[in-house]
Amino acid sequence: MIHKNERRLALSYINVAYFAFLIGTFCGLMQVFIRNNALKLPAWLDYYQILTAHGVLLALIFTTYFIFAFFITGVSKTLGDFGPKVRSVSWLGFYVMTIGTVMATVMIISGKASVLYTFYAPLKASGWYYVGLALFIVGTWIAGFAILGHYASWKRRNKGVLSPLFAFMTVSTIILWIIACLGVVATVVFQFIPWAFGWTDTINVELSRTLFWYFGHPLVYFWLLPAYMAWYTVVPKIIGGKVFSDSLARLSFVLFILFSIPVGFHHQMVEPGIPAFWKFLQTCLTFMVIIPSLMTAFSMFAVFETTGRQKGGKGLFGWFTKLPWKDIRFTSIFIAMVFFIPGGAGGIINASFQLDEVVHNTLWIVGHFHITVGTPVAMTFMGLSFWLIPYLAGRKFTNSMKKLAFIQIITWSIGMLLMSTSQHILGLMGAPRRTSYAGYNGNNTALEWFNGIVSNHVTMAIGGSILFLSAMLLIYIVAMSLYISPKALNREDQVEFPLAESDQSGTPRFLENWWIWIGISFALIFVAYTIPIMHMIEHAPPGSIGYKTW
Numbered sequence: 001m002i003h004k005n006e007r008r009l010a011l012s013y014i015n016v017a018y019f020a021f022l023i024g025t026f027c028g029l030m031q032v033f034i035r036n037n038a039l040k041l042p043a044w045l046d047y048y049q050i051l052t053a054h055g056v057l058l059a060l061i062f063t064t065y066f067i068f069a070f071f072i073t074g075v076s077k078t079l080g081d082f083g084p085k086v087r088s089v090s091w092l093g094f095y096v097m098t099i100g101t102v103m104a105t106v107m108i109i110s111g112k113a114s115v116l117y118t119f120y121a122p123l124k125a126s127g128w129y130y131v132g133l134a135l136f137i138v139g140t141w142i143a144g145f146a147i148l149g150h151y152a153s154w155k156r157r158n159k160g161v162l163s164p165l166f167a168f169m170t171v172s173t174i175i176l177w178i179i180a181c182l183g184v185v186a187t188v189v190f191q192f193i194p195w196a197f198g199w200t201d202t203i204n205v206e207l208s209r210t211l212f213w214y215f216g217h218p219l220v221y222f223w224l225l226p227a228y229m230a231w232y233t234v235v236p237k238i239i240g241g242k243v244f245s246d247s248l249a250r251l252s253f254v255l256f257i258l259f260s261i262p263v264g265f266h267h268q269m270v271e272p273g274i275p276a277f278w279k280f281l282q283t284c285l286t287f288m289v290i291i292p293s294l295m296t297a298f299s300m301f302a303v304f305e306t307t308g309r310q311k312g313g314k315g316l317f318g319w320f321t322k323l324p325w326k327d328i329r330f331t332s333i334f335i336a337m338v339f340f341i342p343g344g345a346g347g348i349i350n351a352s353f354q355l356d357e358v359v360h361n362t363l364w365i366v367g368h369f370h371i372t373v374g375t376p377v378a379m380t381f382m383g384l385s386f387w388l389i390p391y392l393a394g395r396k397f398t399n400s401m402k403k404l405a406f407i408q409i410i411t412w413s414i415g416m417l418l419m420s421t422s423q424h425i426l427g428l429m430g431a432p433r434r435t436s437y438a439g440y441n442g443n444n445t446a447l448e449w450f451n452g453i454v455s456n457h458v459t460m461a462i463g464g465s466i467l468f469l470s471a472m473l474l475i476y477i478v479a480m481s482l483y484i485s486p487k488a489l490n491r492e493d494q495v496e497f498p499l500a501e502s503d504q505s506g507t508p509r510f511l512e513n514w515w516i517w518i519g520i521s522f523a524l525i526f527v528a529y530t531i532p533i534m535h536m537i538e539h540a541p542p543g544s545i546g547y548k549t550w
């Protein structure tokens with residue numbers, strides 16, 4: 001069991017994460033009904049306000065807080081208790097993040113920041129919203145540096161030894177996050193805050209979006225990598241196997257540090273003013289960042305098959321039946337992986353220059369992110385919650401809770417399948433994203449979009465409602481695990497942290513030489529971004545004043 005202080009810290013993160021999840025999913029439910037014209041909001045509440053809250057609270061707050069809870073628990077488990085300095089810096093990080101979160105949320109709720117989670121200029125929120133976002137990021141840096149400090153002191157005490165796989169992966173993810181945030185910090189501090197407080201009149205829109213997407217794409221890997229950490233280090237243990245290849249796992253994380261950042265232009269394919277050459281270059285780099293995910297898929301299939309065969313699985317697919325399907329810690333994450341197959345394929349479609357012309361800014365993209373962050377990532381976090389929270393809270397995960405967990409995962413899968421399939425189809429037909437309900441001026445072609453078996457209002461509403469019920473069930477399970485379920489006093493009731501063995505004997509030591517990877521990462525960023533950004537600054541248009549459209 002990890003030290004009680006680290007447990008308290010991780011539980012604090014979990015509490016904020018699931019509080020954000022509760023409000024965020026409620027906003028999601030309202031959105032589905034508004035878009036179907038089944039719900040009219042009162043005058044003081046706006047669709048875009050709800051949409052902003054939904055995106056920020058689920059995609060940014062729920063994920064980040066959960067990720068830090070997972071990091072702290074796993075790092076403390078693998079590298080030992082935090083020292084007093086690491087502890088105080090970690091708490092400082094938590095408080096700064098939380099002050100930022102509260103500020104940004106208050107601004108959204110009070111209707112002063114309905115700018116969606118991408119906060120594209122020239123939409124202009126209250127300056128305090130951007131200050132809140134900046135504090136949130138600074139908080140994550142402080143909390144991240146605390147973990148890096150703990151890791152550095154472990155390395156000093158264990159010279160020449162490779163760190164445990166979990167710690168290695170945590171450090172890679174934090175390095176990726178720190179480099180990625182440089183872009184968003186630059187745009188928020190030097191562009192948005194001065195503009196929103198009226199110290200400057202206009203903003204360079206193209207530059208702000210570019211700096212945002214420099215951060216925005218690696219942001220998705222900041223969500224994905226902790227899920228991959230669970231796939232690589234936790235799942236093999238649950239199924240009774242070992243990590244397939246320690247060096248493959250480390251290499252895939254290193255490749256994410258290299259290739260996840262210099263690719264932001266694939267979100268700006270239709271942005272005028274960025275020469276096609278730079279878009280093409282970043283598209284090529286995007287195809288490089290697909291490789292570590294394919295390595296992960298390979299690794300997962302390998303671990304399933306080898307473990308299944310060791311357990312006596314015969315023939316081509318006999319191993320499949322030997323997997324522990326009745327263990328919700330496994331089944332939840334397995335379903336999450338299956339969702340990532342179409343999710344990842346959709347990403348490859350988006351990254352393909354010409355195909356993106358068809359799907360950009362349509363509901364397809366909304367479908368894409370619900371089967372990437374909304375299921376593979378979120379459902380992995382759910383699967384982790386089923387043991388991580390009882391483990392931290394020292395409570396039992398009773399048989400009835402296990403049954404409820406199965407219902408929760410199955411309903412989430414059905415809801416997401418219905419909703420995201422209809423979003424993908426509607427998007428292909430041309431239905432736009434980031435819009436409230438529209439009657440499309442009675443245009444027949446537009447109205448026909450909603451006549452399909454899956455792509456109709458009813459299916460979407462059913463999907464959204466099932467998802468909301470599933471979310472409420474999850475909140476119940478989390479609340480039970482945190483506060484109500486009986487204390488696990490006997491050893492057999494105590495929930496374990498399942499961490500698989502990883503054979504490091506063949507792993508090259510240079511994989512842990514961070515300076516090489518940080519150096520190459522900056523070199524790639526330099527190549528992909530310097531000239532286009534210089535161009536955007538030197539040939540800047542007059543800039544835009546702010547707009548408040550809500």
Ligand code: HAS
Binds near residue numbers: 118267289344346372
């Ligand atoms: Fe994406 C837009 C390209 C992955 C999230 N993406 C978004 C947005 C979000 C998002 C939130 O190129 C919207 C942003 C906005 O608001 O505008 N995405 C990609 C590519 C990948 C990708 C190439 N995206 C993600 C992940 C996300 C995420 C992961 C969240 C966590 N995305 C794009 C592009 C856009 C975009 C463009 C902009 C589009 C536009 O026009 O605006 C790749 O990383 C995907 C690689 C993944 C794979 C899948 C590997 C499969 C695995 C599962 C194995 C399964 C097993 C189970 C083992 C190649 C690892 C066994 C199964 C059995 C059946 C036995």
